[in-house]
Amino acid sequence: MPAENTPAGNTPAANTPSGAHAASLEKGGTHRAAPQRLAQAALRDVPWEVGVAKPDPVVVVENVTRTFGGLTAVSVDRLEIQRGGITGLIGPNGAGKTTLFNLLTGFDQPNTGTWSFDGRPLGKLAPHQVARLGVVRTFQLTKALSRLTVLQNMLLGAQGQKGESFLRALVPGSWRNQERANTDKAMDLLRRFKLDAKKDEFAGTLSGGQRKLLEMARALMSDPQVVMLDEPMAGVNPALTQSLLGHVKDLREEGMTVIFVEHDMDVVRDISDWVVVMAAGRVIAEGPPESISQNQAVVDAYLGAHHDAPLTVEEEDRVLAQAEAQIAAEEHGGGEVIGSDTTSTGKDGR
Ligand SMILES: Nc1ncnc2c1ncn2[C@@H]1O[C@H](COP(=O)(O)OP(=O)(O)OP(=O)(O)O)[C@@H](O)[C@H]1O
Known part of the structure; x- marks a missing residue:
């Protein structure tokens, strides 16, 4: 855990308010802090540490684990979500993000642990009971009923x-x-x-993006306080992405708390007040968006997941030798050379 990561001297640049938001700041000639700025301001002095306490947590997760056979999908010691902010939940594929969403909204049951919404334990509740209390979610693949x-x-x-x-x-x-x-x-x-x-x-008959909009609209029918969005932008065309982003920001303007899973880091940076990073079921980092790319644990998790570390000199030589052998085989018209011969040529060629 990067204990040296503190917000001191790293306060986020103030966002420039725009549109209706700017108008609300100027109303009556006084500067009223909009909800968005309140959440951001409240988080400004919070240390960038895993499990750190938030000034006004609306959701608190403690010691939640969920295993599937021998696989630990989620193992979160402590996580607090600040009220009225947008929290981005990121992490490589299989990090446990969707499983955590499922647990928090009653769609799955944990092996251990508790979590609460506004101080009320949610652990044993069914999804419709969780929704009725004010926590709703959308799904990675929309659940709009097509018929x-x-x-x-x-x-x-x-x-x-x-x-x-x-x-x-x-x-x-x-x-x-x-x-x-x-x-x-x-x-x-x-x-x-x-x-x-x-x-x-x-x-x-709706497009993928329109279904995402419908899913978000449907979630709002129950007047939620916490809205959890699982990859709301995935598969959405660029025009609708802007519209969806605007709608997510609007939820914050209305005082709702938003937690969203997203792979697109531009989107995460654009709308998040706070970012939580998961890898292999655990929270490995949290902090404001600008803290995340500086975090070595996050860089390692993503590089490890994407296998895009540079090749070693030996690997480069081997790949080159294999390619040359393939070309030579094609030039001589000897298709049978490609395969085991190619491999042996590669090894011998060094
Ligand atoms: N019902 C299940 N049965 C068995 N394994 C599961 C089940 N649900 C999730 N897993 C496993 O748990 C781990 C976490 O999965 P999860 O879907 O929560 O990750 P994720 O971070 O949401 O990934 P992605 O970004 O790809 O959606 C993965 O290894 C996954 O294969």
């Missing part, structure tokens, strides 16, 4: 419907009012995500 319309998909995301209650269902008109309110809310969100014109189309 339902866009609007029907939205209505599935509504929580706490009075129609769910048997007693309320006996009160005439009560359920209808709820249904109308849900539809109004769904249409508001669809307008916001520019999907309202598609409300009666089957979700299966």
